[in-house]
Amino acid sequence: MNFTYSAEQIEFRDVLHALLQAEVGAERIRARWDTASGRDAALEAQLRDFGLYSLMFPESLDGLGLSVIDCALLAEVCGRAALPEPAVETMMVASPLLVDVLDRGLGNGSVQAVIEGVMSGDARVAVSHAINPHVNFVEDAHWVIAGVADAIYLLPRDKVEVTPLKSVDPSRRIAKIDFDPEEQYRLAEGEAAAAVLRSTLNRGALSVAAQLVGLSEVLVEQSVRYASDREQFGRAIGVNQAIKHHLADVAVQIEYARPVIARAAYTLSVSPERADIAVSHAKLAAARVGLLAARHGIQVHGAMGYTWECNVHIWSKRIWALVREWGDEGFHKNRLQQWLLQSNALLGPEFTFGRRSLLPDSRVSDPVSADTAA
Amino acid sequence: MMDLVYTPDQEAFRAEVRAWLAAHVPKVPLASFDTAEGFAAHREWERTLASGNWGMVTWPESYGGRGCDLIQWLIFEEEYYRAGAPARVNQNGVFLLGPTLMEYGSEAQKARFLPAMASGEEIWAQGWSEPNAGSDMAAIRCQAIRDGDDYVINGQKIWSTRAVYADWVFGLFRTDPASERHHGLSKILVPLSAQGVTVRPIPQLNGLPGFAEIFFDDVRVSVDNRLGDEGAGWQIAMATAGFERGLMLRSPARFQQASRRLVSLYRQHHGDLMDPAVEDDVLRCYMDAEAYALSTYQTASRLLQGGSIGPEASCNKIFWSELDLRIHDTAMRILGARAEVEPSGSSDQEDLGTWLDGFLFAQSGPIYAGTNEIQRNIIAERVLGMPRR
Structure with a gap:
């Protein structure tokens, strides 16, 4: 039993954090709001050089072979930076989906080429999943992975009809897509497709949860700075308990969301097909933090917080956009709820980490290895 | 490397705890330890625990413990709550004073007090607050003036948990009458049987005297009863408040057990006409109890890896006390008008009374x-760095 990250994991995260802190500021994020693509090619190249697009591919495919646990840590610092690139989605959703497809002996001739393209930075992949109504950064992608109810397709971009929409978050470039489900583009169907899509949904939800915590933490930091500088009645507004308590409340929720996300990442890494409960918990906890951070962040900034000029909205709008991606509260609460109502659900102090050898009963259902479909 | 699987040794430890508790936990719940009869029964239970060396598993064997690490402590607590074992009447001793003694006490003090604490021979009350020193604890006025090899204590303490028995x-x-605020304070241990000590019980919300006022009228104790240096009381109090208290005062198992009972109650009443918001709160209680456990495991793991405690120490009091309120408030809402019923001892009403008891006690969590x-x-x-004034 060891619930800590290794020194290497923390170090790797800190390197990415330093890179993003040096390269991605509010100005650079704003600069691309008015561009056609919303992309920053120079930054994408830097992220590729860092290895972000190779992380989740196994070494046998010339990737770095990192785990979901590593990636969740990295996703948090990407959240901190309010990174506009769909890098987290490429790293934590698209890459493992392609690997998953290969591992199951599925796919078609394009998969290998797409994987190589992702790692080299030459191929941009957008992911569509039935749980999400929109696709992000699909317009100038090269490939589109589309998960529908009972099949997964990998389509060249020109085979997909894209209808751009405007997101509340000007950094995001969302669109609706349409395509002909031609057999030649199909990667998987039936149960196999459903299994891949279910893991994909969980990885997507975890990636969003981790980003939400990073986004929330920055809102607290910005609000602390503002409340320390801004004076009213002859003193900093941050001396008032009403302000302090707003931010302390967010800090407490962040503190208790992180270990939940860590457990979800661990579960996805050791048992991806049985991670529903741990992931839904992580997503719900992170959503709660994110919404609270956005609300209190804006409140502490007063009228400034309601302006376009103040940077608070870069982070709060990302939260509002991400909080309902990969399953909204209704979806994840219902998944948890259905499990909690089962009479064989393993709850209580001795089951924090799931089933024990003390309990050989295989019919039970626990939060770490829960198979809610069973 | 993260590894959320118990080792065979940890599994064996769990099995050992489970088996011992199954054989020893009283079949009938003990009366409240805030009654004379219940206090005696709980003291007896502490003796039983100590007879198996389970009094405080993290302590060294020489003081009645088992030298367990923090993961084993968490496992012990999980099994303890799972077994429905009696509340720890000596929690002020084993969870609060014990760790402080371990860190600041002299060898003589450790030998004198720790074994008797672990065995339940000596049950401890705490004496921090005074009528004019509550949240502002540095306003303490109760004096202990040096007189030869003794201190002579005069003044008053209040809200002293367990002090009645x-x-x-x-x-x-x-200890320095000229001092102010957090200077000149010392941590002193006082027998409640000493001449000049008067304990006046204060009934709590449930009508039982769970705490008391203590009046000190020229009470003499030896300077050997001082813990740490004279004048170092504030630092000692703060140091222990951070770590052990943060981690150990309320173990996560307690809330996981309560949330498990809440889910059972909810399943049982699932068909009732219920406040729709209850469903959401049941989920929230389950999730937050898990989150508190996960956070505690993370902290324990980090400490075992040589790390230090982080800001979660200041966060956890808020988190568990509000969770406890939510758990019991949600139970009250599931039970509806039946929730009003006081514990009666009759078996069909027992569960109702337990929820009401817990609900009343939960009101104190965000205060103490x-x-x-x-x-x-x-x-x-201190964590976010906001301005004090």
């Missing part, structure tokens, strides 16, 4: 051990 009290006293408002100030100022 306990044997000893530990607390902060002003530093109100949650004070905790939020601490987080804002």
Whole structure:
């Protein structure tokens, strides 16, 4: 039993954090709001050089072979930076989906080429999943992975009809897509497709949860700075308990969301097909933090917080956009709820980490290895 | 490397705890330890625990413990709550004073007090607050003036948990009468049987005297009863408040057990006409109890890896006390008008009474051990770095 990250994991995260802190500021994020693509090619190249697009591919495919646990840590610092690139989605959703497809002996001739393209930075992949109504950064992608109810397709971009929409978050470039489900583009169907899509949904939800915590933490930091500088009645507004308590409340929720996300990442890494409960918990906890951070962040900034000029909205709008991606509260609460109502659900102090050898009963259902479909 | 699987040794430890508890936990719940009869029964239970060396598993064997690490402690607690074992009447001793003694006590003090604490021979009350020193603990006025090899204590403590039936009290006293605020305070251990000590019980919300006022009228104790240096009382109090208290005062198993009972109650009443918001709160209680456990495991793992405790120490008091309120409030809402019923001892009403008891007790969580408002100030100022004034 060891619930800590290794020194290497923390170090790797800190390197990415330093890179993003040096390269991605509010100005650079704003600069691309008015561009056609919303992309920053120079930054994408830097992220590729860092290895972000190779992380989740196994070494046998010339990737770095990192785990979901590593990636969740990295996703948090990407959240901190309010990174506009769909890098987290490429790293934590698209890459493992392609690997998953290969591992199951599925796919078609394009998969290998797409994987190589992702790692080299030459191929941009957008992911569509039935749980999400929109696709992000699909317009100038090269490939589109589309998960529908009972099949997964990998389509060249020109085979997909894209209808751009405007997101509340000007950094995001969302669109609706349409395509002909031609057999030649199909990667998987039936149960196999459903299994891949279910893991994909969980990885997507975890990636969003981790980003939400990073986004929330920055809102607290910005609000602390503002409340320390801004004076009213002859003193900093941050001396008032009403302000302090707003931010302390967010800090407490962040503190208790992180270990939940860590457990979800661990579960996805050791048992991806049985991670529903741990992931839904992580997503719900992170959503709660994110919404609270956005609300209190804006409140502490007063009228400034309601302006376009103040940077608070870069982070709060990302939260509002991400909080309902990969399953909204209704979806994840219902998944948890259905499990909690089962009479064989393993709850209580001795089951924090799931089933024990003390309990050989295989019919039970626990939060770490829960198979809610069973 | 993260590895969320118990080792065979940890599994074996769990099995050992489970088996021992199954054989020894009283079949009939004990009366409240805030009654004379219940206190005696709980003291007897502490003796039973000690007879198996389960009094405080993290302590060295020489003091009646088992030298367990923090993961084993968590496992012990999980099994303890799973078994429905009696509440720890000596929690002020084993969870609060014990760790402080371990760190600041002389060898003689450790040998004198720790074994008797682990065995339940001596039950401890705490004496921090005074009528004019509550949230502002540095306003303490109760004096302990040096007179030869003794201190002579005069003044008053209040909200002293367990003081009505306990044997000893530990607390902060002003040993330098000219001092102010957090200077000139010392931590002193006082037998409640000493001449000049008067304990006046204060009935709590449930009508039972769970705490008391203590009056000190020329009470003499030896300077050997001082813990740590004279004048170092504040630092000692703060140091122990952070770590052990943060981690150990309320173990996560307690809330996981309560949330498990809440889910059962909810399943049982699932078909009832119910406040729709209850469903959401049941989920929230389950999730937050898990989150508290996960956070505690993370902290324990980090400490075992040689790390130090982080800001979660200041966060956890808020988190568990509000969770406890939510769990019991949700149970009250599931039970509806039936929730009003006091415990009667009759078996069909027993569960109702247990929820009401817990609901009443939960009201105190956000107040004791530093109100949650004070905790939020601490987080804002010391963790987030917000301005004090």
